[in-house]
Amino acid sequence: MNILIIEGIIAGLVEHFExxxxxxxxxxxxxxxxxxxxxxxxxxxxxxxxYLDFIPISKLKNITVIKNTGxxxxxxxxxxxxxxxxxxxxxxxxxxxxxxxxxxxxLHINSDPDTIAxxxxxxxxxxxxxxxxxxxxxxxxxxxxxxxxxxxxIIRNLEFPxxxxxxxxxxxxxxxxxxxxxxxxxxxxxxxxxxKTLILQxxxxxxPASISVVSDGVHYKILSxxxxxxxxxxxxxxxxxxxxxxxxxxxIENIVRKISRLCSGLKGYFGIDIIISKDKVYxxxxxxxxxxxxxxxxxxxxxxPAKLLLKSTLKRNVxxxxxxxxxxxxxxxRFNDQFSRDSxxxxxxxxxxxxxxxxxxxxxxxxxxxxxxxxxxxTVKDFRDLIKDMIKNLRVSITT
Numbered sequence: 375m376n377i378l379i380i381e382g383i384i385a386g387l388v389e390h391f392e393x394x395x396x397x398x399x400x401x402x403x404x405x406x407x408x409x410x411x412x413x414x415x416x417x418x419x420x421x422x423x424x425y426l427d428f429i430p431i432s433k434l435k436n437i438t439v440i441k442n443t444g445x446x447x448x449x450x451x452x453x454x455x456x457x458x459x460x461x462x463x464x465x466x467x468x469x470x471x472x473x474x475x476x477x478x479x480x481l482h483i484n485s486d487p488d489t490i491a492x493x494x495x496x497x498x499x500x501x502x503x504x505x506x507x508x509x510x511x512x513x514x515x516x517x518x519x520x521x522x523x524x525x526x527x528i529i530r531n532l533e534f535p536x537x538x539x540x541x542x543x544x545x546x547x548x549x550x551x552x553x554x555x556x557x558x559x560x561x562x563x564x565x566x567x568x569x570k571t572l573i574l575q576x577x578x579x580x581x582p583a584s585i586s587v588v589s590d591g592v593h594y595k596i597l598s599x600x601x602x603x604x605x606x607x608x609x610x611x612x613x614x615x616x617x618x619x620x621x622x623x624x625x626i627e628n629i630v631r632k633i634s635r636l637c638s639g640l641k642g643y644f645g646i647d648i649i650i651s652k653d654k655v656y657x658x659x660x661x662x663x664x665x666x667x668x669x670x671x672x673x674x675x676x677x678x679p680a681k682l683l684l685k686s687t688l689k690r691n692v693x694x695x696x697x698x699x700x701x702x703x704x705x706x707x708r709f710n711d712q713f714s715r716d717s718x719x720x721x722x723x724x725x726x727x728x729x730x731x732x733x734x735x736x737x738x739x740x741x742x743x744x745x746x747x748x749x750x751x752x753t754v755k756d757f758r759d760l761i762k763d764m765i766k767n768l769r770v771s772i773t774t
Contacts, residue, residue, distance in 0.1 A: 376416045378440070378457040379407050380450065382464030382474070386422025386442050387450070394610060397706060397729040397742040398666050400428060402463050404729075405669040409680035411436045420445075420453060427715050428732050430722065447473060454481045461642075461687075463664045466494040466542060471663060483687035485662050489639025493662045497541045497573050500659075506632045509656045511576035511649075515541065516562070529558070535577045538562070540569040551577065578658075580651035583618060586667050587630055588679075588686040591641045594634045595686075597679060598698065599626060600667040602647070603705065612774075613705035613742070615750065616670040617698045625655050633660060642687040643668065643679075669728065670702030673746050703753035704728065704744040707761070710771035712737040725764055738773075 382388050383399040403419060411417040411434075418438040421429060429439060445453055447470070454460040460482045464471040472494065475487040484490075493499050500513045512532060529536070538561055539549040548565055552558045552574075565572055582602040588595050600616040633646060637660065645665035647658040671679050676697045713721070715734050722730035722741070731739035743760065747753040765772055 375459070376418070376457045377410055378418050378420065378454055378460045379403060379410070380420045380454075380460060380462050380464070380474070382462070382470055384422065384425050384428075385420040385450075386424065386445075387447050387474070388465070388467075388470065392610075393733055393736065393738075394706065394708070394740045396428070396732045397740050398611070399463075400729045400732075401669050401704075401742045401744075402664050402666060404430075404433060405672050406461070406463070406664060406680060406683075407437050408433075408435055409672055409678050410684070412678060413681055413684070418457065420450075427734065428730065430719070430730060447477065450474065451477050451481065454478050457481075459483045466490070466662070467540075469494070469542070483642065483684070485641050485644070486639030489637055490662050493637060493640075493660045494542050496539070496659050497571075500573075502636055503633070503657055506636055508629055508632055509654045511537075511578050511656055511658065513576070514574040516572045516574060529574065532574060532576060537575040537577055538565065538572055539575070540565070541571040541573045542569075575658075578649040578651055578656050580649040580656070583621075583648050583650050584614070584661075584665065584667055585626055585630060585646040585648060586616075586643065586665065586671055587634075587646065588643050588682045589634055589640050590686045590689045591638055592634075593693075594630055595682065595694070595696070596623075596626065596630055597643075597675060597682070597696065598667070598671050600670065602667075611666070611706075613703075614667060614670070615701055615703040615753065616667055616674060617701070621650060621655075629655065629657060633657075637662075641689070643683045666704070669742075669744060670704050673702040673744065674698040674700055700746055700748050701750050701753045702744060702746050703750070703757055704742060705757060705774060706740055706742055708773040709739045709741065710737060710773060711739070713739060721764070721768065725760060 381399050381403040384403050407417050407419050418440050420440045420442050422442045462474050462484050472487050472491045475484055497515045500510050504510050535551050535553045538552055550561050582604045584600045586597040598617040600614050601618050602614045603612040605612050643664050645661040649656045677694050709731050712735055713731050718730040728742040728744040731741040745753045745756045
């Protein structure tokens with residue numbers, strides 16, 4: 375079986391994005407493609423010519439790199455027809471994931487495009503989830519910047535701090551934490567330039583986490599519950615660790631069961647972002663695609679997760695008994711320096727980073743580190759020791 379994996383950013387199908395997203399994109403692409411290759415399938419990845427230098431070829435096991443020298447979103451089907459199946463990793467922003475799956479209809483093994491479109495609308499999905507009895511934050515919809523009077527009326531049932539973010543977007547894109555009316559006005563003006571619709575959301579205090587699931591559209595299997603590191607000071611996702619233990623599996627099972635019934639077109643891997651509060655678990659959004667937590671799951675799960683992903687997308691039995699061995703701690707770091715390609719790969723190989731610092735010749739540069747160990751305490755210690763060694767020996771400035 376020949377499988378093509380398309381990651382939207384690395385394939386050159388996303389024009390505008392923050393540089394700190396690059397290591398996330400490359401991490402998912404490398405992890406999944408290596409896992410599929412280990413299953414014995416012929417695996418290829420599509421890489422735009424401008425990102426070829428970022429790819430650590432030595433870490434790709436029996437994987438063919440297809441150079442994208444001119445394919446765009448509308449001509450991508452021409453590439454995919456040469457393979458038995460195509461799997462797409464792409465953000466929901468600007469409808470990219472939906473558009474790709476429509477173009478690749480009959481060739482891809484992702485979720486149903488209409489389900490993707492429905493889930494990509496964060497306001498709609500919050501309303502749908504609430505109707506099933508799932509705990510969700512209070513959420514308000516904004517089409518455009520409002521007058522002061524309208525704004526006061528809209529937010530009357532919300533308290534500061536609150537969250538503002540695009541109604542359609544991926545991850546922490548465009549997300550802001552708002553602590554005052556002045557901040558709300560300023561951010562509304564700024565975000566309204568880039569996004570057509572926004573949502574205001576109650577800020578839930580608690581532990582940011584996610585649930586990773588595979589499903590064939592009817593049956594599902596929970597792979598793991600993962601911690602998420604979210605920074606509001608710099609706004610973004612900075613990694614996490616997996617698995618989290620000590621959480622009521624009954625509560626998690628109930629959430630996943632209701633979402634699986636509500637979104638029966640979901641198949642393969644998907645993620646559910648949650649906040650674990652004192653007495654409740656709140657669902658924040660559903661990610662109908664591969665998420666970064668996969669790179670940690672790949673290291674700890676007793677079964678190759680790509681095997682479960684492929685079986686579920688092809689509607690085959692996913693009734694495997696699974697367990698986790700140890701902890702995988704994965705974290706994005708920021709180098710406040712710039713590196714040539716040679717310097718970046720020297721650091722990558724010397725310190726066994728998960729991705730090289732990128733982009734090259736630009737400051738800041740970002741990389742992912744993945745550490746595994748028998749316990750959470752050990753993995754955190756190993757991560758901190760690695761950072762200290764890099765700062766000391768490379769004489770660089772690093773933010774974690």
